[in-house]
Amino acid sequence: MDVKLAQRMQFSTTWIDLDKLVRKHPSGSLRFTRGLKEKQKLPVVVSAHFRPKRNKNGHRSVSLEVLFSHKNFPATVLESGSFHVSSDESLILKNRSEEVGPYINGRCIYLVGMMGSGKTTVGKILSQVLGYSFCDCDTLVEQELDGTSVAEIFKLYGEGFFRNKETEALRKLSMMHRLVVSTGGGAVIQPINWKYMQKGISIWLDVPLEALAQRIAAVGTNSRPLLHHESGDEYSKVFRRLSILLEERGECYANANARVSLEKIAAKLGYRDVSSITPTAIAIEALEQIEISRGRGGHCL
Ligand SMILES: Nc1ncnc2c1ncn2[C@@H]1O[C@H](COP(=O)(O)OP(=O)(O)O)[C@@H](O)[C@H]1O
Numbered sequence: 001m002d003v004k005l006a007q008r009m010q011f012s013t014t015w016i017d018l019d020k021l022v023r024k025h026p027s028g029s030l031r032f033t034r035g036l037k038e039k040q041k042l043p044v045v046v047s048a049h050f051r052p053k054r055n056k057n058g059h060r061s062v063s064l065e066v067l068f069s070h071k072n073f074p075a076t077v078l079e080s081g082s083f084h085v086s087s088d089e090s091l092i093l094k095n096r097s098e099e100v101g102p103y104i105n106g107r108c109i110y111l112v113g114m115m116g117s118g119k120t121t122v123g124k125i126l127s128q129v130l131g132y133s134f135c136d137c138d139t140l141v142e143q144e145l146d147g148t149s150v151a152e153i154f155k156l157y158g159e160g161f162f163r164n165k166e167t168e169a170l171r172k173l174s175m176m177h178r179l180v181v182s183t184g185g186g187a188v189i190q191p192i193n194w195k196y197m198q199k200g201i202s203i204w205l206d207v208p209l210e211a212l213a214q215r216i217a218a219v220g221t222n223s224r225p226l227l228h229h230e231s232g233d234e235y236s237k238v239f240r241r242l243s244i245l246l247e248e249r250g251e252c253y254a255n256a257n258a259r260v261s262l263e264k265i266a267a268k269l270g271y272r273d274v275s276s277i278t279p280t281a282i283a284i285e286a287l288e289q290i291e292i293s294r295g296r297g298g299h300c301l
């Protein structure tokens with residue numbers, strides 16, 4: 001189907017903006033009754049079925065079928081075809097940031113979540129679209145200690161020392177504006193850190209354990225000292241260790257102002273697997289959840 005035709009279809013005097021339609025109803029079908037332009041006397045039912053798919057490159061395409069039916073006629077396919085919506089996500093992200101930007105109003109955004117939940121990846125996207133700076137709290141701690149890596153800090157001085165440095169870094173960040181901060185996965189366990197993060201807006205990236213373990217197993221555990229103690233194959237040991245940490249921390253993450261659940265995004269977009277969700281789609285959901293948390297007075301859980 002011609003892309004222009006697919007993106008804006010006219011039935012009677014009503015334009016359907018498929019871009020908006022797909023955004024609002026990521027998959028499914030829509031039925032509406034209209035009199036066709038030339039034959040206003042004949043009411044017909046027009047149904048649009050659309051189903052987004054993602055190809056190997058992460059580009060989405062939407063297949064669409066428009067059916068005409070009337071009690072006296074068998075259902076007939078008026079139009080069918082598919083179109084790409086790959087650039088769609090960046091546009092949606094931009095629109096969302098313009099909508100929610102005034103509410104955020106320069107406050108820092110703190111991304112919290114388990115190791116590997118995408119705080120750095122999604123944080124960079126959010127900072128870019130909002131025109132904020134990005135800051136990785138672990139990197140700040142490392143800089144304070146002349147570039148000593150987090151893994152080395154744990155080895156040389158222990159976890160307690162690292163946690164104090166992390167709190168100190170968050171205290172400094174809480175005095176700043178227009179920052180998206182990727183916090184360390186364990187920052188949520190110290191109540192004092194929430195006092196600092198409450199000056200801004202906190203978002204929990206809630207990612208299923210299987211996906212976290214897959215991501216971390218793919219890059220290795222060198223930079224994540226809390227995952228060094230287990231034996232076995234990489235995926236299983238990361239999974240076991242993360243399960244224990246999540247059990248201890250689950251409630252702490254729930255203190256965040258907004259929660260971005262990858263399982264919910266997958267359900268919304270009609271994906272079976274959370275690994276199909278792009279970081280941009282997660283950033284879009286983060287902005288949407290900030291907007292929703294506004295209606296709840298800033299607290300989501
Ligand atoms: N949505 C995603 N889909 C697939 N892989 C991702 C996604 N987000 C992040 N990753 C990958 O997971 C790993 C951990 O991501 P990162 O952003 O560093 O997490 P965190 O900062 O929370 O520890 C990286 O290798 C990154 O490329």
Ligand SMILES: O=C(O)C1=C[C@@H](OP(=O)(O)O)[C@@H](O)[C@H](O)C1
Pocket residue numbers: 113114115116119138150183184185186187223224225226
């Ligand atoms: O979960 C944790 O306790 C930790 C997470 C790490 O940050 P990332 O979440 O960025 O990996 C880092 O702060 C340190 O290894 C401890």
